[in-house]
Each structure stands twice: as C-alpha cells, then as structure tokens.
Amino acid sequence: MERRHFLGIGIATGFSLILGRCVYDQHQAFPDVTIAQKEAVLAACVPIFLDGALKGNAAQKQKAIRRTVQGCIAFINDLPKGTQLELDQLFEQLSGQLIIFATLGQWQYLTHLPLSYRAKWVEALRHHGITLLRQAYEGLREMIIAAYYVHPEHWSALQYQKPQLGIQE
Amino acid sequence: MIQGPINIHPDWEHIDGRLVFSPQTFEADIVIIGTGAGGGVAAEELCKAGLSVLLVEMGPFKTAKDFTMEERTAYPDLYQEAAARKTKDKAISIFQGRCVGGSTTVNWTTSIRTPKPTQQFWAERFAVKLEGKDDLTPYFQKAEKRLNISPWHVPPNPNNAALRDGCIKLGWEYTVIARNVKGCANLGYCGMGCPMNAKQSMLVTTIPEALNLGATLLSSVYVEKAVHQHGKITSLTCYAMDQNHQPQSDIPLKIHAKQFIFAAGSIGTPAIMLRSNLPDPSGRLGKHTYLHPVVISGGFMKDIHGHSGAPQSIYSDEFVWKHGADGPIGYKLEVPPIHPVLIGSKLSGYGQPHADIMHRFNDLQIMLALLRDGFHPDSQGGTVRLNDYGEPILDYPLNDYLWNGIRRAFLTMAELQFASGAKAVFPAHDDAKQVKTWSAAQSMIEDLLLEAYRTVICSAHVMGGCNMGEDPANSVVNSYGQHHQIENLYVFDGSVFPTSLGANPQLSIYGLVYRNVARLLAG
Ligand SMILES: Cc1cc2nc3c(=O)[nH]c(=O)nc-3n(C[C@H](O)[C@H](O)[C@H](O)COP(=O)(O)OP(=O)(O)OC[C@H]3O[C@@H](n4cnc5c(N)ncnc54)[C@H](O)[C@@H]3O)c2cc1C
Ligand code: SF4
Numbered sequence: 295m296e297r298r299h300f301l302g303i304g305i306a307t308g309f310s311l312i313l314g315r316c317v318y319d320q321h322q323a324f325p326d327v328t329i330a331q332k333e334a335v336l337a338a339c340v341p342i343f344l345d346g347a348l349k350g351n352a353a354q355k356q357k358a359i360r361r362t363v364q365g366c367i368a369f370i371n372d373l374p375k376g377t378q379l380e381l382d383q384l385f386e387q388l389s390g391q392l393i394i395f396a397t398l399g400q401w402q403y404l405t406h407l408p409l410s411y412r413a414k415w416v417e418a419l420r421h422h423g424i425t426l427l428r429q430a431y432e433g434l435r436e437m438i439i440a441a442y443y444v445h446p447e448h449w450s451a452l453q454y455q456k457p458q459l460g461i462q463e
Numbered sequence: 464m465i466q467g468p469i470n471i472h473p474d475w476e477h478i479d480g481r482l483v484f485s486p487q488t489f490e491a492d493i494v495i496i497g498t499g500a501g502g503g504v505a506a507e508e509l510c511k512a513g514l515s516v517l518l519v520e521m522g523p524f525k526t527a528k529d530f531t532m533e534e535r536t537a538y539p540d541l542y543q544e545a546a547a548r549k550t551k552d553k554a555i556s557i558f559q560g561r562c563v564g565g566s567t568t569v570n571w572t573t574s575i576r577t578p579k580p581t582q583q584f585w586a587e588r589f590a591v592k593l594e595g596k597d598d599l600t601p602y603f604q605k606a607e608k609r610l611n612i613s614p615w616h617v618p619p620n621p622n623n624a625a626l627r628d629g630c631i632k633l634g635w636e637y638t639v640i641a642r643n644v645k646g647c648a649n650l651g652y653c654g655m656g657c658p659m660n661a662k663q664s665m666l667v668t669t670i671p672e673a674l675n676l677g678a679t680l681l682s683s684v685y686v687e688k689a690v691h692q693h694g695k696i697t698s699l700t701c702y703a704m705d706q707n708h709q710p711q712s713d714i715p716l717k718i719h720a721k722q723f724i725f726a727a728g729s730i731g732t733p734a735i736m737l738r739s740n741l742p743d744p745s746g747r748l749g750k751h752t753y754l755h756p757v758v759i760s761g762g763f764m765k766d767i768h769g770h771s772g773a774p775q776s777i778y779s780d781e782f783v784w785k786h787g788a789d790g791p792i793g794y795k796l797e798v799p800p801i802h803p804v805l806i807g808s809k810l811s812g813y814g815q816p817h818a819d820i821m822h823r824f825n826d827l828q829i830m831l832a833l834l835r836d837g838f839h840p841d842s843q844g845g846t847v848r849l850n851d852y853g854e855p856i857l858d859y860p861l862n863d864y865l866w867n868g869i870r871r872a873f874l875t876m877a878e879l880q881f882a883s884g885a886k887a888v889f890p891a892h893d894d895a896k897q898v899k900t901w902s903a904a905q906s907m908i909e910d911l912l913l914e915a916y917r918t919v920i921c922s923a924h925v926m927g928g929c930n931m932g933e934d935p936a937n938s939v940v941n942s943y944g945q946h947h948q949i950e951n952l953y954v955f956d957g958s959v960f961p962t963s964l965g966a967n968p969q970l971s972i973y974g975l976v977y978r979n980v981a982r983l984l985a986g
Contacts, residue, residue: 342813342814343813343814344813344814344818345813345814345815345818346814346815346816346817346818346819347817347818347821365535368539369539369545369547371707372539372544372545372707372708373544373545373547374544374709374852374854375709375852375854376850376851376852376854376856377544377547413814416813420893425552428915428916429552429553429916431916432553432916433553435808435813436547436556436808437547438813439804439807439808439813439817440534440804440807440808443534443803443804443807443808443821444533444534444535444803444804445535446533448803449803451821451822452803452821452822452824452825453824453825454770454802454803454824454825456531456532456533456652457532457650457652457771459658459659
C-alpha cells in the first residue's frame, strides 16, 4: 500500500471519531450555525450537484442557485426537530475546515474552494469510507436536486407540464 | 363525471390545531388517532352505530382545492417529514402520508386483497383468526363496494404498458390492477392528492361521512401519549401543531374517552405506545416493522410520459412466491408515477450525467421491485425507537438475505425492460452504467457492489410494529386488534400485520378494520 494512501486511511479513521461525535449526535444541543452559514454552504454545493441542469446566462444561473438554496432552507424548517438537529450539526461541520481536511487533506473552508475543488470534494464524500460522509453526500444530493426540480421554472428542460383542469364546481 | 372540490363544510365539527392558542379538554365515547386507511373506516362505522367519535390527526385538513399537482406543495403539506423520512442509517427513504386521509390521500390507488399465502403464514405462525366467521372475504367485498374498487380497464399508460408488454414477451404473469376511483380523469397525480376527488380515499369517503354523522375532527393535533392505569387508558395528551408542523408543548390538549383506537399507522402507532410506556411483555412493540423495500430500474423508451395516466394499472406477481413463502425473498413488479422530484431525487448521481437523464424525462421508463420482507428468519424487519425529542426513528438493518433478493430483482427488471423494447437500462445504483443489451446488464448487475447508499432503496408500504396474534408471548394485539394488556385499546391500522403482505396494503387494512370494528361494536 502506498504511504500516502495509508496516511489517508489513518486520517480518515481519526476524523471519523471526531465527526462521529459531532455529526448526528442526538444528545447535543443545537449548534450555533446561522442561516447565513447554511446558505453559504448550500450555495457552494448547488453548482456542483446541478452542473448540467443549471441553464442560461450567469445571472439566470445565480437566480436558480438562490431559489434552490431558499428551497432547501424552507424544507429544513418543516422537518422534525431531531432531523433539524442532525442537519444543523452537519452544516456546522461543513462551515468549518475539518471536513475539508478529512476529505481533501487541506485546511480550507468549503466556501473558499474554487469550483473544481468543490467538485473533487463532492466526489470524495460520495466514495468515502466513513458512513457519516456518505450520508452527508446523499443528504445534500437529494435535498438540492429536489429543491431545484420542484420549481416549474425548471421544468421546460424536461418538457414536463402539469395538466390544466377545467373543474366543474 | 368530474366532481368539483369538496370543501370543508361549515357544519362539520372541525378544529384546526394551528388556530388553537390555549389549552383545551375534549370528551367522546371513542377517540381515533389517525385518519388514514384504518382510522377512516373505523370512524364511519362507529358513527353509523351512533357513537360519539373524536378523530385526532397530526396533519392538516387539505382538500382538492389545495391539490395543485405540484410536488413543492404536496410533499410538505401531505407527507411525513416533507417526504424525506428515512431509516436510522439514512439508507432507505420512507413515504407516508401526514394529513387528513393519511396515506390514502396520497397513495396510488392500487387495491389488492391480502394474498392467500400471507394469510396462511399468519394463521400458522401467529394463530391469527382468518377462518369461518373471521374470513376476510365479505369485508373485502364491503370495502370494494364502499370505495368503488374495480379493475382499471382504461388502457395503461406507456410506463405500465411496458411492464405488461415485457411480461407477455417473456411469458410472465401480469394482472390488471383494481383501483379505488370514481370519475378518474387518468391524470397521474394521485401522489399529490387527487384534484378531482376521483380517488376514493378516506378524505372524500369515510371521513366526510363520519363528520356528516356528527364526529369531531381535530386536525394538526399531535398525540404525544396515552395516560393509563390499571390496564386501561384514561386520557390522551396532545399538542397543537404550528404552521411548520411542529408540536407546541405549551399548548396541550387533553382528551378523555371510554375506548381508544390507535390508527396512526406503522411507525406512528408504535411511537405513541412507546412514548406512553405501555406494557410490552412480548418485547415486540415497535419491532418487526416491514417496508416492502423497493429497488428501482430506469430504462429509455420513446415517449413514455410517465407522469400522465393512472400511476399504477399493471403488476406482475411472477416472482413473489416463486420460492415459497419463507424461501429466498420474493418481489412484486410495479411501476411508479414519474414526476421530477420523486424520480429525480431517487436516481443515483448528480451533475451532468444526472441532468442528461432528466433531459430525457419523457423517455424514461421506471420499473419497481417491492421485496416481500418478514417471512424468513433472516428477514425480521426493523425496530421503531424514539430519539431525544420523542420522535420515532426506524432502524432497519440491511443483510445478505435482502441483498441477494435485490440483485435478482435488478436482473429481473433489466430483462423485463429490454423485453419491452428499452434502448438502454440502468439500475438505480451509484456504480451502475447505462447498458444497451440484456447480456451487458447481466454482467454489470452480477458485479455491482450492493450496499447501503450505493443502492437506492425506498418504501411506501410501512407495515407491522404492533403485530396481531393470539399468543401474548409473540404479539402485541389479538386477531381483532385489541391490545393484550390494555383492555380499552384497539389498533386498527397497518401496524398489526405480522409480516409484510406481498401486495399493496390499503385493501388489506380496509378489510381487516371492517371486520374488527364490527366485532368491537358487537361487544
Ligand atoms: C406515496 C404512496 C403511495 C402508495 N400507494 C399505494 C397503493 O397504490 N395501494 C396501496 O394499497 N397502498 C399504497 N400506499 C400505502 C397505503 O396508503 C398505506 O399502507 C395505508 O394508507 C396505511 O394505512 P394506516 O391506517 O396504517 O396509516 P396511514 O394511512 O398512514 O394513516 C395514519 C395517520 O395517522 C397520523 N398520525 C401518525 N402519528 C400521529 C400522532 N402522533 N398524532 C396524530 N396523528 C398521527 C398520520 O399523520 C396519518 O395521517 C401508498 C403510500 C404512499 C405514501
Ligand atoms: S389519476 Fe389519480 S389524481 Fe388523476 S384523476 Fe385519477 S385518481 Fe385523481
């Protein structure tokens, strides 16, 4: 086994203990993560998950990203308290540098990473051996894809339309 | 004829918990928790018998005029956890209704009687009474009449037709589905609430009738727990919900009654019992919760338009009982309605490859395999537990027995899709590629690493957790839904099933509850 790979596993295992204590811990109080922090993390992730789906010029893409981020925030408010706590704990991690170090080996903030590194980071989450990071990938993926495709503004690319009803009162 | 929306009638006794701002107390002969398949049938029958009935439902009272055929309103308004409920390890997505009408408001109208092998298994293993005067047949007939259930002879939409055509080609069994509809316009939006009132859900049949007969309905009111002493429940402690569907513990509502019916569904009913610390000598409360875990296979065929037309009109039971009830796991083949969020979020991947699939949305054919869990020693289902907030979480372990069935199901679905003309097929799995031939699909699927997260798994059929049986050592309630230890408590919902069904659950619940409520009324 290559030395770098071996170190990587060591780091990952160590961090799984730290993350395992922090993320998805029902016994913790709600962490201090602001809506602005959640929005920043989501805005950093959306262009990666929706690459190929986001259409139009830069301004139109920005608008779609904002709409998707707002959709995610509204969705979280409707979840049970336990799930909201888990997500807040996840967003707290995603707002810090540790999770980037655990996945990419760099002390950096997700929101400071250039697009290509964010793409690498998402792939690292997706294939990570630590269950919590796989869960984070799935959670972000589903939430962002759902928040994007709920909007009728994004249906034309799918040629999807709802029927028009003439209802008899 | 297409009917107009039924609005909430001004004469109905309906209290919206979101508009309750101070503690209150209520009283009735019988309280029913939950207004879904079980709660709805029980409410109408008990009201017809002249009893004073109070219904408590944690979800909102939405009607056809609210059903905009958009997932952005349907999921947060009508589904548990905004349609994002998951098992403890997040490996399985769970869809359940949370609104007046429960899951029947959002279900896909497929109506199937409890399969005979399932009934036999329950009778043999749990001594469930299903023979002679306890035979369910007349009660299925009653439900079919009340809910206008009959085979759907309108031609299937192309998504369902692909299932049928593949079966014909391969010589496999298939059946035309019976649906609970009246004046159905074949829209395909049953999962977002029927905007026509054509679906004969509890929302438009038994609940309005119970309200016409004088029942009181508390909507957006969450039952926290039952207070009990000396083997009897004396009252319920409930909380009014806020606009974000969160229980408000500073607005408690107290409900007193003589009899209590729990119809909060699987996960919901065991959760109330666990919060109430009800006796559990069998140790089975919350345990043996089944899901019919569903795996998905996508295919490309021209002009499927799977969002349009009755969502389910054909199924195949070719593989459900092939290896006997308790052999390697069997699976039922069906298709889902294809809407952007439902399907977009359940296909693997993201970014350009995912967008490429979505851009071919109308050519997408989706096949489902529902695995029949609960019949084998290695398939004992999941366990409902409570988190620190008292919220239920289902821990459903995945094991080799299930993975073996999932691999066979992926193979079957791919074979079926190619037989019905698919140009390419891809199982919903993180490592799966689009393949163009059945032999390429075979070698890819044989090599797939099947594990949590890589494999997309979901469920819309939650069953068990409060199983029925005649021996208190291996069941929570008796064959008639009466709790073994708490005399005035009945469970009338899908949580009483000792295994999964091998068929979509609603008609099994209707039939069983018609029988058991008749028994309750007979004293
Ligand atoms: C999307 C979807 C599609 C489906 N399609 C089909 C189909 O085509 N055919 C079929 O046979 N089955 C289908 N089903 C399943 C079927 O609808 C359910 O199995 C059936 O409705 C379950 O009935 P139930 O009475 O056990 O619970 P439910 O119908 O789920 O009702 C339980 C009710 O209790 C309420 N509740 C829960 N906890 C509390 C509490 N603490 N306080 C107050 N209220 C509470 C819930 O909000 C809910 O409204 C589908 C389900 C879904 C979600
Ligand atoms: S297909 Fe479903 S939503 Fe459409 S009219 Fe028929 S029952 Fe209603």
